[in-house]
Amino acid sequence: MTLRSELGRILQREDINFLLTNRIPRRLATRFLGWFSQIENPLVARASIATWRLFADLDLSDARQKSFKSLHACFTRELKAGARPVDGDPRVLTSPCDAIVGACGRVDGTQVLQAKGFPYALKDLLVDPALIEAYRDGQYATLRLTSSMYHRFHAPHDGTIERVTYISGDTWNVNPIALRRVESLFCKNERAVIRTRLGAGDGGDHLVTLVPVAAILVASIRLHFLDVTMNMNYRGAAEIDCQTPVSKGCELGWFEHGSTIIVFAPPGFRLCDGIREGTSIRMGRALMHLP
Structure with a gap:
């Protein structure tokens, strides 16, 4: 052949x-x-x-x-106790979920990659101008959950969730094939923008944001601390102020099936050794080093 x-x-x-x-x-x-x-x-x-x-x-x-x-x-199954040990080092940000690492690395100004040759702008994904500036030249990691993976996601560090922004959208598949064909796919799909202030001390008062992106057969994001399910039927506030304290590893919510979480951190953070596109990672394992 x-x-x-x-x-x-x-x-x-x-x-x-x-x-x-x-x-x-x-x-x-x-x-x-x-x-x-x-x-x-x-x-x-x-x-x-x-x-x-x-x-x-x-x-x-x-x-x-x-x-x-x-x-x-x-x-939406839960795991046995101890099935996902959480890295206790306060100098690392842990993975919020089980995943396959997608595009990751340094934010190029205010642009990131969804796949090779397919950049998208932070303003189209995050919407909030303050967040766009917070992550200019920062770090990001795209974490893809396959359908068979554990679907709950957890806090990557101790801190306070300050705000959740819900953005209604489409339900494109987020598999690698679609990411290579649909421009700015993550920016088209339904998603939540979860802002977390890591706090003073070891957290250094850094702002870290998780963006759970829904997809076909999913389009439903459950957040425990708001006691709501955000999906196509959601009619609540788009901007929700929270001030909810969280500890590293505590459960934040779940997807109904499988999808993607994109993690954004400010300049000074760096990916941990071994974190590169195509590698597998489990919830609680080290993802980024704090400055």
Whole structure:
């Protein structure tokens, strides 16, 4: 088989994947899965999870429960105690979730990459001018959660959540194929912008922001400290002031399926050794060094 024919086959598979996951009625599919996943019937749950296993490497060995009353309960499962040790070093920012690391590194002025050759502007993602300036030439890391991963996310450091901005949007798939084809995809999708002040002392009063980005079949972000679920039906305030203290590793919320969290930190932060595109990371492992 020639290199050209092999590349042709790869591109054809990518075309099919893109069509199947993005050229369908995305909002309708998302609403349907949201309804179906919450059907509380043991037979439906077992059949759904068995089908899920056919298409994904679903590992439930570290789940707190071994049986689930619905597909939704499996999606949003909790872990056994001690399954994700949290790095206690106050000089590091830990990963808020299990993920595969996507584009990461230094913010180029006020631009970052969603994939090679596909930059986007901070103003289009974060909206808030103060945040755009806070992360000019700073650091960022894109963390992609696959469908079979643990879907809850946690505080990366001790601090205070000052504000949450909810931005309604589309539900494009956020897999690597779509990121290489849809310009400024993260800026198009539904998302929450979570501002956290790390506090004085070891935190150095730095402002760190998490941006959970929803996607097709997800479009639902649950935040415990607000006791709300942000999705296509959300009609609450877009700007929510919080002043909620959090400790490193405490649970902040979850996605309904799988998606992406982008972490932004000011200049002076740097990625930890081994953090590069394509590597896997678990919640609680060191992600960035503080200045």
